[in-house]
Amino acid sequence: MRKTLLVLAAISTISLSAQAADKVAPAPNGIKFPADYQTWQVISVAHRVDNNTMRVILGNKKAIKAVQAGKTNPWPDGAVIGKIVWKQTNNAHWDKAVVPDQFVHAEFMFKNAKKYASTGGWGWARWKGLDQQPYGKDANFTQECVACHTPVKNNDWVFTIPASLPKTGK
Amino acid sequence: MRKTLLVLAAISTISLSAQAADKVAPAPNGIKFPADYQTWQVISVAHRVDNNTMRVILGNKKAIKAVQAGKTNPWPDGAVIGKIVWKQTNNAHWDKAVVPDQFVHAEFMFKNAKKYASTGGWGWARWKGLDQQPYGKDANFTQECVACHTPVKNNDWVFTIPASLPKTGK
Numbered sequence: 396m397r398k399t400l401l402v403l404a405a406i407s408t409i410s411l412s413a414q415a416a417d418k419v420a421p422a423p424n425g426i427k428f429p430a431d432y433q434t435w436q437v438i439s440v441a442h443r444v445d446n447n448t449m450r451v452i453l454g455n456k457k458a459i460k461a462v463q464a465g466k467t468n469p470w471p472d473g474a475v476i477g478k479i480v481w482k483q484t485n486n487a488h489w490d491k492a493v494v495p496d497q498f499v500h501a502e503f504m505f506k507n508a509k510k511y512a513s514t515g516g517w518g519w520a521r522w523k524g525l526d527q528q529p530y531g532k533d534a535n536f537t538q539e540c541v542a543c544h545t546p547v548k549n550n551d552w553v554f555t556i557p558a559s560l561p562k563t564g565k
Numbered sequence: 566m567r568k569t570l571l572v573l574a575a576i577s578t579i580s581l582s583a584q585a586a587d588k589v590a591p592a593p594n595g596i597k598f599p600a601d602y603q604t605w606q607v608i609s610v611a612h613r614v615d616n617n618t619m620r621v622i623l624g625n626k627k628a629i630k631a632v633q634a635g636k637t638n639p640w641p642d643g644a645v646i647g648k649i650v651w652k653q654t655n656n657a658h659w660d661k662a663v664v665p666d667q668f669v670h671a672e673f674m675f676k677n678a679k680k681y682a683s684t685g686g687w688g689w690a691r692w693k694g695l696d697q698q699p700y701g702k703d704a705n706f707t708q709e710c711v712a713c714h715t716p717v718k719n720n721d722w723v724f725t726i727p728a729s730l731p732k733t734g735k
Binding site: 430431433434436437440442445449450453481486488491492493496497498501524525526527546555 | 601602603604606607609610611612613614615620621623649651656657658659661662663664665666667668671686694695696697716717719724725726728729730731732733
């Protein structure tokens, strides 16, 4: 009996994991969760020493193509920039290396100059925690995003400068 | 005449860029440059405050599969871990964000327990600078890698702990 219960519990866990990506709710402004974002290519990294978080900035294919062409002001329609954020800790075997601890959230900017003209040409969205809960109680949460990004209005609202990388010829 | 020269110069530049990835010399221990590494998925990030560098740690498909299965001690044969290293600077519009400056190098660990038994089961290699020059004057450069990684011998010689990420179901 105990074995049967364990097997049933295991099956149930596997089933829940497999469903997870499809079940993420859209942001309150209707933006859908980009389920494949963990496969995107790196644009840069950052360590926010004001709030003790580590970040990696990723781009979808259109964004990476724009980076490689050096055409990111403005970014092209269809480009999506994602930022994965973790709390910081120190590597157990090299304490001068600051590294990710707990996952905080993944947040995104979706470029479409016309569709998102009222919010700087970008659609904004964030999903919090390992259970990927959409951020914001209604569609007005984007005002918070726009306000914080206003200092980089002249950089097409983007803080990140793509990191220098060797050309790969690809 | 001036126009002809400009066109010739442009063609020559394009040709040199396209050749770049294929022309990277192997490491002194014979390990070939993994030309597609910039497309690999993120394992983690790090900020070394002892030498003021920013890092992103990437994995090839076998490495990412091992991360997602939680089977990274030991890592499976065929896994390759890459680390891209930049000098650090501060974001021009948010000075509490430490971000990449000049590209320093990309370095790699290639897992093959038998083939690389004499160097911890890993093949080691590094290519320096935007022109991707192989590191080390002869094959013995790997002793330097192994010596530095000895504190993490019990973690299969790897400092990086894969960063926590939501399950994607992929």
